[in-house]
Amino acid sequence: MTIYLEAEANPLRNTGSIRLYDEAAFEGMRRACQLTATCLDRLAGMIMPGVTTEAIDRFVFEFAMDSGALPATLNYRGYMKSVCTSINHVVCHGIPNDKPLREGDIVNIDVTLVVDGFYGDSSRMYPVGKLKRAAERLCEITYRSLLLGIAEVKPGGHVGDIGAAIQDYAEGERCSVVRDFCGHGVGKLFHDAPNILHYGRRGEGVEMRPGMIFTIEPMINIGRPHVKVLADGWTAVTRDRSLSAQYEHTVGVTEGGCEVFTLSPGGLDMPGFAAETWTSMQA
Secondary structure, rough: OOOOOEEEHOOOOOHHHHHHEHHHHHHHHHHHHHHHHHHHHHHHHHOOOOHHHHHHHHHHHHHHHOOOEEEEEEOOOOOOOOOOEOOOOEOOOOOOOOOEEOOOOOOEEEEEEEEEEEEEEEEEEEEOOOOOHHHHHHHHHHHHHHHHHHOOOOOOOOOOHHHHHHHHHHHHHHOOOOOOEEEEEOOOOOOEEEEEOOOOOOOOEOOOOOOEEEEEEEEEEEEOOEEEEEOOOOEEOOOOOOOOEOOOEEEEEEEEEEEOOOOOOOOOOOOOOOHHHHHHHHO
């Protein structure tokens, strides 16, 4: 049985119950998420061949410190970086290092900043120089998958509706959906209930109610969906070494539908891609 509780009445740990946040908390999430989105916007001009992911990590740390925020991943369960940088066949949780980005790479940058106790969580794909069409198409499909998932967020719907919309579209485009990782509740906790699967059946899963806040973050592969985690305990890669892409937004369920907290203030939700590409997808 699913239990829904007012967020303030719920202890600050993942109890499995669903937190319902009030308007004051929504305002806190707007501040945290917009700072995260601004950070991702600032990175858009930085991503080019020769830049290291270590330099990206340093930028995010300094941006957070200068903004009075904290990078949520730093020292989280032993993770020692301020950001995750996942290149090409890395699905998620790639660890920044001194290896430079190369022409034709695609890199997911996943930033979570904590502002006044609220977690703003978002990620975007960035092209490194000129891409091959296959990589470009994968990013387009993944972003469209995210938008289709968000379109399902409304009171009375079920989280299975989100997964079904993503799966139907991605598989219809001859791509696969990663099943090993999912979206999650967020707000005053980094990872909370419910899990948001990016595959599934309509009408199944937790019912969405006003006040719920969670991430939608589909990971889409050109090849098969299977992944493995490397010996570092964090880096997840495609088993067949096919390209993988991911976009992520934090959303809240409202009385009338959905609020996307992490929209880019600069219109760079799909940075590095032609404006007509991503604007047409949002229509």
